[in-house]
Amino acid sequence: MFSNLIRQSVRQCSTGATSGKLPFLKIKKIGDFSIKEEKITDTPQSLYNWSKDLIIGLSSALASEALWLSANHQLTMFLDIYGLHSPDHELRSEIVIFLSSYCVDKKDKHDFISSWDNMQKAHRNGHSGNLSLESIKNILIPPTEYFLRFFNSN
Incomplete structure (x- = not known):
């Protein structure tokens, strides 16, 4: 999930498409992160x-x-x-x-x-x-x- 967010952000920055919210600006509380549920997709x-x-x-x-x-x-x-x-x-x-x-x-x-x-x-x-x-x-x-x-x- 994290690598997908980075990729999406890089694409937005490199293409200049910055309309809308960037995916990493959503603030989460400490308890919202679950490493066990995240699957490695790369x-x-x-x-x-x-x-x-x-x-x-x-x-x-x-x-x-x-x-x-x-x-x-x-x-x-x-x-x-x-x-x-x-x-x-x-x-x-x-x-x-x-x-x-x-x-x-x-x-x-x-x-x-x-x-x-x-x-x-x-x-x-x-x-x-x-x-x-x-x-x-x-x-x-x-x-x-x-x-x-x-x-x-x-």
């Missing part, structure tokens, strides 16, 4: 799709961060299958290196590692917003697509 694919919407909406930093989130979420789902949890970026990178060394075919090893490296570039750009939208389209989207397809096919 998937790697929905985050990837959101990044494409953000590119159309001309937001470099948010588009990059959404690409990072989609790949990161895909890796999280993969690790969950094996009962693993990795909240640390450096540890996740080590896991990707381990997977490339022991679980990925030789022909896919380079693409697998470079796609993760590009996802880290996307994450850094999420903080700085320095990359152009054209760079995101040409440099960051193809590796994200590869990374998502890789886990879906294996």
